[in-house]
Amino acid sequence: MEKEELRIGVFVCKCGSNIAGSLDVEGLAEYASTLPNVVYAPWNLYTCADAGLEEIKKGIKEHNLNRVVVASCSPRTHEPLFRSVCGEAGMNPYFFEMVNIRDQCSWVHQDKAQAESSMDKARDLIRMGAAKAALLEPQEIITSEVEVRALVIGGGIAGLTAAISLGNRGFPVILLEKEKELGGMLRSLYRLAPMDLDASEVINAKIKEAEDNPNIEIYTGATIEKVEGFIGKFDITFSANGTSKYVRLGVVIIATGAGNLVPEGMYQYDGDKVITQWELEERFKAGKVDANNVVIIQCVGARSPERRYCSRICCAIGIKNAILIKERNPEAKVHILYRDLMMYGVENEDQLRKAKELGVRFVKYDPERPPVVEENKVTVFHHLMGKELEIPQEMVVLSTPLVGTEDGVKIGNLFRAGLDQNKFFLEAHVKLRPLDCGTDGIFICGSAHYPKDVRESIMQALGAVSRASIPLSQGEVKIEPIVTTLVNKDACRGCGLCVALCPYNALEIRDTDEGRKVNIITVACKGCGVCAATCYRHALSINSFTDYQMEAQIHSFMAA
Amino acid sequence: MQYTTDIRVIRIMCTGRMDPAVMADAFVHGLDGLLVLGCLFGECHYVSGNFNARHKINMTKEMLAYAGMNPGRLSFRNLSSAESELFVKHVTDFSAEIRELGPLGGEADRVPLPKLREKLEIARTALAGPKLRWVVGKKPVFIDTGNKYQEVFTEHEINRTLGGIVVDEMATHSILAALQNKPASVKELAKELEIPAPETLKYVLGLKRRGFLEMESVKDHTPLYKYVEQEG
Ligand SMILES: Cc1cc2nc3c(=O)[nH]c(=O)nc-3n(C[C@H](O)[C@H](O)[C@H](O)COP(=O)(O)OP(=O)(O)OC[C@H]3O[C@@H](n4cnc5c(N)ncnc54)[C@H](O)[C@@H]3O)c2cc1C
Ligand code: SF4
Ligand code: SF4
Secondary structure (H helix, E strand, O other): OOOOOOOEEEEEEOOOHHHHOOOOHHHHHHHHOOOOOEEEOOEEOOOOOHHHHHHHHHHHHHOOOOEEEEEEOOHHHHHHHHHHHHHHOOOOHHHEEEEEOHHHHHOOOOOHHHHHHHHHHHHHHHHHHHHHHHHOOOOOOEEEEOOOOEEEEOOOHHHHHHHHHHHHOOOOEEEEOOOOOOOHHHHHOOEEOOOOEEHHHHHHHHHHHHHHOOOEEEEOOEEEEEEEEEOOEEEEEEEEOOEEEEEEEOEEEEOOOOEEOOOOOOOOOOOOOEEEHHHHHHHHHOOOOOOOEEEEEOOOOOOOOOOOOOOOOHHHHHHHHHHHHHHHOOOOEEEEEEOOOOOOOHHHHHHHHHHHHOOOEEEEOOOOOOOEEEOOEEEEEEOOOOEEEEEEOOEEEEOOOEEOOHHHHHHHHHHOOOEOOOOOEOOOEOOOEOOEOOOOOEEEOHHHOOOOOHHHHHHHHHHHHHHHHHHHHHOEEEEOOOOEEEOOOOOOOOOOHHHHHOOOOOEEEEEEOOEEEEEEOHHHOOOOOHHHHHOOOOOEEEOOOOHHHHHHHHHHHHOO | OOOOOOOOOOOOOOHHHOOHHHHHHHHHOOOOOEEEEEOOOOOEOOEOHHHHHHHHHHHHHHHHHHOOOOHHHEEEEEOOOOOHHHHHHHHHHHHHHHHHHOOOOOOOOOOOOOHHHHHHHHHHHHHHOHHHHHHHHHHHHHHHOOOOOOOOOOHHHHHHHHHHHHHHHHHHHHHHHHHHHOOEOHHHHHHHHOOOHHHHHHHHHHHHHOOOEEEEEEEOOEEEEEEOOOOO
16 A cells, blocks of 8 residues: 555644643644644634634645644544544544643643643643554444334333334334233332322323334233344344244333332331332222321331432332322321432422321431331331330331342343443433443333333433434444454454453454454444453454554653 | 643543553553553443453553562552542552652662663563463453353462463563574573573473474584574
């Protein structure tokens, strides 16, 4: 291949006074122009503003640049923009390198005594960036087709909502429910707080809507047996009612819900006189609640050493059921023993006010001195009065948390979707990607993700559907080419060392004419680099993060 | 948030990218300290990259220490992307530690420059070589699920194996490097490389068997060995 002459342009940004306030940006630009292969090195007031971007394009055209370095802010926020501008000017976007002299220099070295050493550092960073830029290679965005069909796992309120919404958007959906019936937890609940709706009516309406939707194929009694593939091309084998089925689909929404903690051995729990909220709901449904002295204990088995998290919805459930008891018999005495009240949102606060108006008593207890349940009474240390309180009782109701399930763990393993230590599904990023799993093309909603009430489950289901609709409606996924490549096929021995370590199952061994060789499933690769750092034959390399490029950065730093 | 100007940042996608040979190369080129900063264990953005990094960095430290460098010059520390104060603490601590150690090849290192550089270069070659990479690559698998005979190893057992290979690799690569310079006898090699003669003989015979060396001539009844150019 003919080696073209390197023509690097370095654009140094003032970022208003963000950078220019403590670094001599014009001096840095002048320094950049003295570096090897740098043919053009202007400074900009704001490189990311329209004027700055125009200058990059003009620079590329007028100076025939084939590498661009921008020394400015964080690649996390600005790299995509600068890359695409380089692309618009006809340069391969991956001939672009970014140097961060704002977050890594001007912002963090403002001490006057650091003025000179901060300039040294900025010069070094720019030199290192230019050294790497010189070794960059062109890359092409990777595209892969998407099978336009979605899988929804779990037929509770979250899964049903997701399936209906996808169906209404015209996407074919397969809805799998492991139980014989759809509906999830709501099938067993009585009234729904905070709007006081009939749980059965709510869920039955949803079930009917799903069953009537021509785009939704429903399977109950279903178990997923095998999962292969990646975003756009998941190959799923499942069995339902004794028959096995295979289907290819593009995206997956996990809505497997949560379980109820059974408080064995706590507060004299016996499922008869001391019951859970879950069991109370069943009794309400059967019209079998007649106790007049009721004590409700919150945070049973939650916010404890073995389960540190707050289940968020149990306060609302406890108060909902306290209100129901009071409404049935205003003379009933209902005590709620709590640690903190988690009644977030306007409607929940109204419920709390209503409970107080109806005469529900609230007693705060200290987890160090928890209430003691005895025959006919509960003793609790009253935090504010500073003394023991004896409350007569005919029924004790324990508010236990929603817990992650083994079903969830199985699904997590099959799809390589991560769970946290409490067996709830983990989002890819709390703020930036709250509806996505770490593995592309898999989304989460409902209490599989974290304890949620019905409204939140519905909202999250709709959100997950919006996310899942992106690849479905585009019909293809575009992937950043920062992935691994088999740079030396001859070297690969097909040993599988890399395959075992890839956290995304993006590698496999295949028999080829030249023997066993690694095959890269590029769409699944995230470019972490583990494989390249591991291969004992140096057969693999990560685009834009090659050994040579990293070494060049260090060499150029040392060559000051 | 303010901190020392001592550090220069090189971006990588995940600490799993850290290649033992690249880390060694940095010290060959005179770097005084290399700090690898990555996610907290169990919270890796790339699932398990930081565990892989830990194995590789520990091995690299052991190899470089064996070559004569103070292992404190290479360090792996962890934080979440939300912990700016911890970031400041890590870089402040590390910079102070490196200032305490002084420039590479000074008093803090067992071997002085320029000899250290030669030894580090040999260490780099060994870290780029198949043996150490193979074992460290297999390490997570062996600890997790065992070898093909279903023997699961403790981390301690594998570290012992790795430790042994570090010693062997340093010796064999030193011998190869010396013989690439000029042919020598086992006795001469033992003296130059400060490896006991019986050990040196063992390594030389091993290398000869694998075709890396051959006898060049016999001088005063002692064979002289020379390096055989390798293909590919
Ligand atoms: C006692 C109690 C009272 C409550 N009261 C209220 C209230 O008043 N108001 C309110 O808003 N919320 C209330 N909730 C919360 C409400 O139940 C949840 O918000 C809701 O159930 C979450 O719906 P979901 O679809 O995420 O999960 P679920 O309802 O748990 O449904 C999950 C479904 O997935 C299925 N599934 C699991 N694993 C698999 C698998 N591997 N393959 C296929 N299918 C699978 C399950 O069988 C189930 O049908 C209450 C909860 C409890 C426990
Ligand atoms: S790329 Fe390297 S580690 Fe992977 S199979 Fe080939 S030789 Fe083995
Ligand atoms: S770079 Fe990471 S994700 Fe990609 S194939 Fe290698 S190990 Fe797997």
